[in-house]
Amino acid sequence: xxxxxxxxxxxxxxxxxxxxxxxxxxxxxxxxxxxxxxxxxxxxxxxxxxxxxxxxxxxxxxxxxxxxxxxxxxxxxxxxxxxxxxxxxxxxxxxxxxxxxxxxxxxxxxxxxxxxxxxxxxxxxxxxxxxxxxxxxxxxxxxxxxxxxxxxxxxxxxxxxxxxxxxxxxxxxxxxxxxxxxxxxxxxxxxxxxxxxxxxxxxxxxxxxxxxxxxxxxxxxxxxxxx
Amino acid sequence: xxxxxxxxxxxxxxxxxxxxxxxxxxxxxxxxxxxxxxxxxxxxxxxxxxxxxxxxxxxxxxxxxxxxxxxxxxxxxxxxxxxxxxxxxxxxxxxxxxxxxxxxxxxxxxxxxxxxxxxxx
Numbered sequence: 001x002x003x004x005x006x007x008x009x010x011x012x013x014x015x016x017x018x019x020x021x022x023x024x025x026x027x028x029x030x031x032x033x034x035x036x037x038x039x040x041x042x043x044x045x046x047x048x049x050x051x052x053x054x055x056x057x058x059x060x061x062x063x064x065x066x067x068x069x070x071x072x073x074x075x076x077x078x079x080x081x082x083x084x085x086x087x088x089x090x091x092x093x094x095x096x097x098x099x100x101x102x103x104x105x106x107x108x109x110x111x112x113x114x115x116x117x118x119x120x121x122x123x124x125x126x127x128x129x130x131x132x133x134x135x136x137x138x139x140x141x142x143x144x145x146x147x148x149x150x151x152x153x154x155x156x157x158x159x160x161x162x163x164x165x166x167x168x169x170x171x172x173x174x175x176x177x178x179x180x181x182x183x184x185x186x187x188x189x190x191x192x193x194x195x196x197x198x199x200x201x202x203x204x205x206x207x208x209x210x211x212x213x214x215x216x217x218x219x220x221x222x223x224x225x226x227x
Numbered sequence: 228x229x230x231x232x233x234x235x236x237x238x239x240x241x242x243x244x245x246x247x248x249x250x251x252x253x254x255x256x257x258x259x260x261x262x263x264x265x266x267x268x269x270x271x272x273x274x275x276x277x278x279x280x281x282x283x284x285x286x287x288x289x290x291x292x293x294x295x296x297x298x299x300x301x302x303x304x305x306x307x308x309x310x311x312x313x314x315x316x317x318x319x320x321x322x323x324x325x326x327x328x329x330x331x332x333x334x335x336x337x338x339x340x341x342x343x344x345x346x347x348x
């Protein structure tokens with residue numbers, strides 16, 4: 001279907017009602033609680049390692065949670081999280097003011113997740129190419145076995161979302177997850193991406209539409225029925 | 228795979244997608260970091276800091292060495308015996324010029340412009 005700007009904007013403005021509300025339908029919406037003491041940030045900027053340690057302790061929970069949902073692999077979360085805080089340690093001196101600390105840390109989190117996803121995509125391409133068909137079947141059986149336990153439906157939801165989001169670009173996937181799952185407002189996304197709010201709305205709308213189109217055939221109905 | 232989701236009703240699909248995202252959020256709660264999270268982080272910070280310090284030391288050493296070489300070259304240039312020009316030598320020893328050991332300067336006559344500038348002798 002050809003892109004008609006007028007039509008698109010109309011549809012975007014319909015979705016924009018809840019985009020403006022700042023709360024996502026997924027209902028995460030705990031972004032506002034993520035406040036770090038400004039004095040602590042200033043002390044850490046001045047080279048106080050104890051203050052930096054306190055910042056890590058207070059932000060670790062939501063940073064790791066965001067990474068877990070962005071990359072979808074809980075076993076690698078600690079490694080990516082350490083990468084985020086390592087980058088924070090190195091770049092804290094460049095922080096203009098403590099007010100922009102949260103979007104700054106979000107940006108570091110998003111960038112580290114991008115890097116991880118790119119690395120993983122390269123690794124997976126190599127790994128899948130190396131596996132024989134028999135090995136693939138054995139891996140599938142092992143995976144099926146694993147799913148019998150209590151966490152099976154959660155694993156299915158995780159995989160389903162990952163599969164659905166695989167149809168859009170990594171940038172759009174992360175943007176959509178930040179909005180829909182992490183519950184960030186458009187204003188917060190604007191501060192993270194340094195992109196105009198309207199451009200973000202359009203991008204979010206298009207990404208969501210693509211996911212919506214793939215949803216009926218995804219098997220979500222069966223998974224939801226089991227839950 | 229079962230397909231019991233409506234394909235025609237867009238708002239119902241929107242709600243289903245919202246439910247799916249909510250289920251995803253629920254399926255991956257904020258993880259508790261491992262006990263060695265902070266020690267490993269500090270080790271990585273230390274490793275990166277020492278690498279940066281090493282690089283800075285190398286850079287400073289390189290700059291110091293370059294400055295020393297520059298000073299040395301400047302000193303050598305200043306202290307070496309200057310080669311005198313033939314004019315200075317001719318003025319200093321006119322006999323040598325008369326004996327022909329120092330070549331006389333060649334004169335170059337440029338023809339007038341009305342000759343087309345081709346008469347160079």
